[in-house]
Amino acid sequence: MKLDQLVAWLRETQAERLTQLWHIADRTRRRHVGDDVHLRGLVELSNRCVRQCAYCGLRAQNARLQRYRMSAEAVVQSAWDAVAHGYGTVVLQAGEDPGLDAGWVAQTVRRIKSETPLAVTLSLGEREEHELAGWREAGADRYLLRFETSNRRLYQRIHPPRPGGDADRFPLLQTLRRLGYEVGSGVMIGIPGQTYEDLARDVQRFAELDLDMIGVGPYLCHPETPLADPRFRPETDSRDQVPGDELTTYKVIALSRLVCPRANIPGTTALATLNPATGRELGLRRGANVVMVNLTPPRYRALYEIYPDKVCVHEHPAACGACMEDRIRLLGRGLGSGRGDSPNYTARRGEPAGRI
Numbered sequence: 001m002k003l004d005q006l007v008a009w010l011r012e013t014q015a016e017r018l019t020q021l022w023h024i025a026d027r028t029r030r031r032h033v034g035d036d037v038h039l040r041g042l043v044e045l046s047n048r049c050v051r052q053c054a055y056c057g058l059r060a061q062n063a064r065l066q067r068y069r070m071s072a073e074a075v076v077q078s079a080w081d082a083v084a085h086g087y088g089t090v091v092l093q094a095g096e097d098p099g100l101d102a103g104w105v106a107q108t109v110r111r112i113k114s115e116t117p118l119a120v121t122l123s124l125g126e127r128e129e130h131e132l133a134g135w136r137e138a139g140a141d142r143y144l145l146r147f148e149t150s151n152r153r154l155y156q157r158i159h160p161p162r163p164g165g166d167a168d169r170f171p172l173l174q175t176l177r178r179l180g181y182e183v184g185s186g187v188m189i190g191i192p193g194q195t196y197e198d199l200a201r202d203v204q205r206f207a208e209l210d211l212d213m214i215g216v217g218p219y220l221c222h223p224e225t226p227l228a229d230p231r232f233r234p235e236t237d238s239r240d241q242v243p244g245d246e247l248t249t250y251k252v253i254a255l256s257r258l259v260c261p262r263a264n265i266p267g268t269t270a271l272a273t274l275n276p277a278t279g280r281e282l283g284l285r286r287g288a289n290v291v292m293v294n295l296t297p298p299r300y301r302a303l304y305e306i307y308p309d310k311v312c313v314h315e316h317p318a319a320c321g322a323c324m325e326d327r328i329r330l331l332g333r334g335l336g337s338g339r340g341d342s343p344n345y346t347a348r349r350g351e352p353a354g355r356i
């Protein structure tokens with residue numbers, strides 16, 4: 001899709017036109033990835049982080065946050081919880097924590113892969129190529145690494161590199177692809193300083209990267225971060241600034257579906273934070289086909305505070321799963337079984353398409 005078309009959709013306010021967009025996105029979703037909604041079990045295994053991202057509550061300098069790192073035993077137990085709930089995938093996510101030693105991660109992945117039928121998705125930040133390769137060899141199937149924004153200047157401002165490190169996540173996404181991972185990325189919507197044109201370019205980038213998974217959600221301000229300080233925020237003309245609201249998030253989900261029809265796209269937790277009652281459902285009706293269910297042990301949940309007011313932090317994992325399953329049935333959609341690979345990935349690898 002051309003840049004000006006994307007910008008026009010992102011700025012669209014007419015209800016009828018938007019209904020059209022939801023309709024086309026929903027139809028495209030059904031045709032390419034089917035009606036089933038795949039649930040992923042999310043395990044937030046460490047909230048330790050060495051980075052200084054200006055938007056994220058896990059940033060190293062946030063001294064107010066009590067830090068935790070789960071034991072291998074607890075991670076494997078959570079993976080078993082995913083099996084017990086009937087999920088086909090466990091997502092292991094953490095801050096960028098060098099204490100998650102590469103060998104430890106590989107060993108944990110190996111255990112999950114040998115003891116369970118699960119697909120394993122890793123979301124552990126920017127790591128060395130040899131580490132990513134080792135995890136792939138250990139059996140990890142997928143990797144999530146959002147590029148956050150394609151505006152380089154904005155990115156550099158909100159995402160300082162590690163000393164001596166590479167500032168850019170795009171080469172890393174290529175590396176992940178080359179290593180044979182199913183690759184996911186995405187952005188935040190409404191970062192202070194992000195313009196409509198920036199966001200339109202982000203969507204174009206999804207297509208250029210030929211992503212298998214796309215996660216997008218609203219930027220939510222965390223008080224213990226530099227972006228909470230108005231003096232830190234980049235200046236933008238208010239007419240160009242993208243709002244970090246629900247409507248814009250649905251637009252980006254719908255447009256992502258149109259540019260990457262075979263990708264797996266979640267209705268994200270950040271979206272549910274803006275609208276706990278129906279946010280994820282509306283996402284699922286406007287292009288999304290995946291939901292992540294939080295399986296992090298209850299005592300750690302509230303500590304994985306990327307942004308404030310995350311939903312379901314006080315729920316028991318079993319209650320979360322049952323609640324999501326009810327919501328999906330009410331939409332008239334089925335629950336996915338099996339791994340739920342993206343057809344984009346299976347086609348690239350020349351494998352027969354899975355059941356959709």
Ligand code: 5AD
Binds near residue numbers: 145148306307
């Ligand atoms: N608001 C919304 N999303 C955030 N993330 C990090 N901080 C915030 C925030 N304040 C998202 C980033 C990251 C993902 C794990 O969480 O996009 O990649």
